[in-house]
Amino acid sequence: MKIILSMLATLSVIGIVSGGGLAMVSSWADPLIAANKKAATEQAIFQVQTAAKDYKKMESVEYELYKVFDESGNAVGYALPWEGNGFQGKIRIMIGLSADAATITAIEILEQVETPGLGTKIAEDPFRGQFEGLPADPQVDWVKGAPPTRENEVQTITGATISSKAIVAIVNDGISQLRSDLASGEDMAQGGAQ
Amino acid sequence: MKKQVTLFTEYTKGVWDQNPVFKQVLGMCPALAVTVSAMNGIAMALATTFVLTFSSLIISLIRKVIPTQVRIASFILIIATFVTIVDLVMRAQFPALSKELGPYIPLIVVNCLILGRQEAFSSKNTPGRAVLDSLGMGTGFLIALGSLGGIREILGSRTFLGLQVMPNAFDPWLVMILPAGAFLSLGLMMGFLNHMNLRRKDREERELVARHLQEPKMSLEHGEEVKSWS
Numbered sequence: 424m425k426i427i428l429s430m431l432a433t434l435s436v437i438g439i440v441s442g443g444g445l446a447m448v449s450s451w452a453d454p455l456i457a458a459n460k461k462a463a464t465e466q467a468i469f470q471v472q473t474a475a476k477d478y479k480k481m482e483s484v485e486y487e488l489y490k491v492f493d494e495s496g497n498a499v500g501y502a503l504p505w506e507g508n509g510f511q512g513k514i515r516i517m518i519g520l521s522a523d524a525a526t527i528t529a530i531e532i533l534e535q536v537e538t539p540g541l542g543t544k545i546a547e548d549p550f551r552g553q554f555e556g557l558p559a560d561p562q563v564d565w566v567k568g569a570p571p572t573r574e575n576e577v578q579t580i581t582g583a584t585i586s587s588k589a590i591v592a593i594v595n596d597g598i599s600q601l602r603s604d605l606a607s608g609e610d611m612a613q614g615g616a617q
Numbered sequence: 618m619k620k621q622v623t624l625f626t627e628y629t630k631g632v633w634d635q636n637p638v639f640k641q642v643l644g645m646c647p648a649l650a651v652t653v654s655a656m657n658g659i660a661m662a663l664a665t666t667f668v669l670t671f672s673s674l675i676i677s678l679i680r681k682v683i684p685t686q687v688r689i690a691s692f693i694l695i696i697a698t699f700v701t702i703v704d705l706v707m708r709a710q711f712p713a714l715s716k717e718l719g720p721y722i723p724l725i726v727v728n729c730l731i732l733g734r735q736e737a738f739s740s741k742n743t744p745g746r747a748v749l750d751s752l753g754m755g756t757g758f759l760i761a762l763g764s765l766g767g768i769r770e771i772l773g774s775r776t777f778l779g780l781q782v783m784p785n786a787f788d789p790w791l792v793m794i795l796p797a798g799a800f801l802s803l804g805l806m807m808g809f810l811n812h813m814n815l816r817r818k819d820r821e822e823r824e825l826v827a828r829h830l831q832e833p834k835m836s837l838e839h840g841e842e843v844k845s846w847s
Contacts, residue, residue: 426684426686429684430684430686430687433682433683433684433687433691434687434690434691434694437691437694437695438694441694441695441697441698444698444702445698445701445702445705448701448702448705448706449705451709452705452706452708452709455709455710456705456708456709456712459708459709459712460712463712538795539653539773539791539794539795540789540791540794540795541791
């Protein structure tokens, strides 16, 4: 009986002290972590929308969506973080779109765990740059082993076809979701521009 | 039984003779998984050393209060607390590094190096010795992860600590940044170190034998030398 009590007491005391200590550290760290996350998102928005000077989070949709404005306050388009499955895990990208959601301004890879040296090339300019100013109407297509012949096509990376196709799929998925929301709610677009 | 180990040896044993990675083969998960670059290896080793040192100190201080039946549970609680602190601090102050090391920071909780040292050393020794032991093990871990990360980074991405050290003509060995590269480099490093150790032991033995065999002659030579000086 005595030993059971001492076991309970020891573990309880350690647990309470640990919990208290962690609460203190956490209350210091949480605002900093939130600020870091915000800074990372902000940086990605300005990378995909070079003309942007300001942005606003759209509250009318369930997912994250940012409407971006140039220096005189005109809406220049959207920045849409979207994720999907890559070759080895989740890929998260930021898609920059023109105001009519018909043209991609640029994309930026936020998170990926692709094969180093092969799949990771999706984040490098030879591939990523293909999306700059790419018409995405009705959607983006990919070609393998040859330079693109049509306007809305990108060429996949040799040795990383799955990763390349994953990016195209994520872009198309995100854009079609955004378009259906834009079409169904005209007031949503108005609401964001205030 | 009282230990007859000097404080200095308490520290140095972890650095070399009982190196956690090369000799005890502990902490393999972080040693293999995060060492794609020297910086990652060093950061991981520093985080582990921090957790190891502070948990050792606390556990060694309260070692007489913890009932033996719940000692492992208590150790894990204390270790997990320090790991969470490291995780929070890294995410707050070094977001880039924290992203890179990702899930491996929380996994320090179950690093067998840390739990092993608590069970084998801190729970049986004074706080001073426990801290020295932890710092030594941490230094050994740092040397191992730093060199492993360095080798993989130089061969796999031509850089060291982010600076290019290999010419562009050198084609990076992609395999070195892939998991297979970790096994290859660790295996070769361990083999090389063991080989050097065996050679050193062999030489020491030969010298010992030779000294015994040449004892009379040597003392004579020694005497002559002394004479010629005076």
